[in-house]
Amino acid sequence: METLKTAPTKKDDAPQEFVSVNPLKMSAPLGGALFFLGLDRSLPVFHGSQGCTSFALVLLGRHFKESIPLQTTAMSEVTTILGGGENISAAILKILEKGTPGIIGLCSTGLTETKGEDIAGEIVLFRKRHPEHDGVPIVAVSTPDFRGSHEDGFREAMVRTIEELVGEGGSPVKNQVNVLAGSHLTVADIDHLRETIESFGLTPIFLPDLSRSLDGIVPESFEPVSMGGTTLQEIRRMGESSHTLVLGESLRPAGEALLKKAGVPYVVVDRVMGIAAFDRFLVTLRDLSGKDYPETLKRDRNRLSDAMLDAHFYLGGQRVAAGLEPDHLYDLGHFLLENGMDLVSRVTTTASPLLVRMPGGKARLGDLGSLEGEARERKAGLIVTHSHGRQAAERLGIPLFRVGFPVFDRLGATHRLFVGYRGARETLFRLANMLWSRDPENRPDTWYPEARKMDSDDWVPLPVTGGGSRNFQGEKR
Numbered sequence: 001m002e003t004l005k006t007a008p009t010k011k012d013d014a015p016q017e018f019v020s021v022n023p024l025k026m027s028a029p030l031g032g033a034l035f036f037l038g039l040d041r042s043l044p045v046f047h048g049s050q051g052c053t054s055f056a057l058v059l060l061g062r063h064f065k066e067s068i069p070l071q072t073t074a075m076s077e078v079t080t081i082l083g084g085g086e087n088i089s090a091a092i093l094k095i096l097e098k099g100t101p102g103i104i105g106l107c108s109t110g111l112t113e114t115k116g117e118d119i120a121g122e123i124v125l126f127r128k129r130h131p132e133h134d135g136v137p138i139v140a141v142s143t144p145d146f147r148g149s150h151e152d153g154f155r156e157a158m159v160r161t162i163e164e165l166v167g168e169g170g171s172p173v174k175n176q177v178n179v180l181a182g183s184h185l186t187v188a189d190i191d192h193l194r195e196t197i198e199s200f201g202l203t204p205i206f207l208p209d210l211s212r213s214l215d216g217i218v219p220e221s222f223e224p225v226s227m228g229g230t231t232l233q234e235i236r237r238m239g240e241s242s243h244t245l246v247l248g249e250s251l252r253p254a255g256e257a258l259l260k261k262a263g264v265p266y267v268v269v270d271r272v273m274g275i276a277a278f279d280r281f282l283v284t285l286r287d288l289s290g291k292d293y294p295e296t297l298k299r300d301r302n303r304l305s306d307a308m309l310d311a312h313f314y315l316g317g318q319r320v321a322a323g324l325e326p327d328h329l330y331d332l333g334h335f336l337l338e339n340g341m342d343l344v345s346r347v348t349t350t351a352s353p354l355l356v357r358m359p360g361g362k363a364r365l366g367d368l369g370s371l372e373g374e375a376r377e378r379k380a381g382l383i384v385t386h387s388h389g390r391q392a393a394e395r396l397g398i399p400l401f402r403v404g405f406p407v408f409d410r411l412g413a414t415h416r417l418f419v420g421y422r423g424a425r426e427t428l429f430r431l432a433n434m435l436w437s438r439d440p441e442n443r444p445d446t447w448y449p450e451a452r453k454m455d456s457d458d459w460v461p462l463p464v465t466g467g468g469s470r471n472f473q474g475e476k477r
Helices: 028-036 050-064 077-082 085-098 110-115 119-129 150-165 187-198 232-240 249-262 275-289 295-315 326-338 353-357 368-377 387-396 420-436 449-453
Strands: 042-047 103-108 138-141 176-181 203-207 243-247 266-269 319-323 342-348 382-385 400-402
Touching: 028 042, 028 050, 028 103, 028 150, 042 050, 042 085, 085 103, 085 119, 103 119, 103 150, 119 138, 138 150, 150 203, 150 232, 150 249, 176 187, 176 232, 176 249, 187 203, 187 275, 187 420, 203 232, 232 249, 243 249, 249 266, 249 326, 266 275, 275 295, 275 326, 275 420, 295 420, 319 326, 319 368, 326 342, 326 353, 342 368, 368 382, 368 387, 382 387, 382 420, 387 400, 400 420
Parallel strands: 042 103, 103 138, 176 203, 176 243, 243 266, 319 342, 319 382, 382 400
Antiparallel strands: none
């Protein structure tokens, strides 16, 4: 199906197509659910139809290869028209009867947002009717499917959680820092960032912490809630931290919310991938802690420098088309340029201040159809996006480097490390090996250029020598 172009529009950030050929972005409710899955004993609930929940459930399960706790208020045609307040109350009561969640995250969907449901007001009514459940926090988030992407839903869930659950600011705890982790970070990324921050003598509180909830836990018994993640006690204590590190430009409003609620100053770290970006991140940690760089990090930096030299022969000048969420595209795009690649196409999902600051030029809002068209037109040799880009890569006959969400046709996506010196080194090797493996394999009779010019009838190998080895240089008859 061809992409249909619209008439020129005054909004430069508006998508330029009438229809989506192959969607690039995931929905805002899914992003909200992803955030709540990083909280300990949390249960995300979608206020919408069962189909809305099933869609997110399948994608999350296929990406993480884990059992995903996700519930729904199961709206029907009748309740959609007459109002779904009773569905919210009934769903929460049933959840509290069957289990003991520590936090319930209620995310709206396109269905209920179109109707105009006031989910925050419904929670207030529920509290009045059932004061016996006041001990379980319920965070209501507006996440309509028709607005934004999963990066937006993730941010909105974080902002609402901070507004609802973080305690008032008190005396700052020495060396305690908050880390607002972006939706593009993997389980391995969060683990590595924690190790790095702790190596400076700092105590981080990650919000959310997917590395403790979706990192391959094998429980002894079934639990209908998330098993691990940021605890409610840790969220309460975030107001006592001395600083907040905001990992991703999209989360700046969350840093603002924490500053407003508890007076905790914040710094936005929009890049943590590659040698230049991680250098700046470590300078920030050194200034916060007053400690020098650990020797292990200095060694990792030297190894990355050597890896950049090794990989440059395979990656230098490579033309790349990338389609990712804004925060992810900004970070990874700079990493690609830093290593000699040319970002010829930049397609993203939602409006962001980063659009005009993207490496290689302004990014456009679009889908995988837009990315495929630009990749073909600009002769890209590599596509960088999630698993839904596999058909485009196959049609173009170029490799696909799978990153972002979802990656469902490869194992270990959540355990791949991208950030820091180590992550950059591993990513360079994966990229270089992917491109290298597509080159034709040389055989003994193809090492010599003159051999390829000769007619097969005129080419005779020399006989085996006395040592038993064959000399593959030939001679004319």
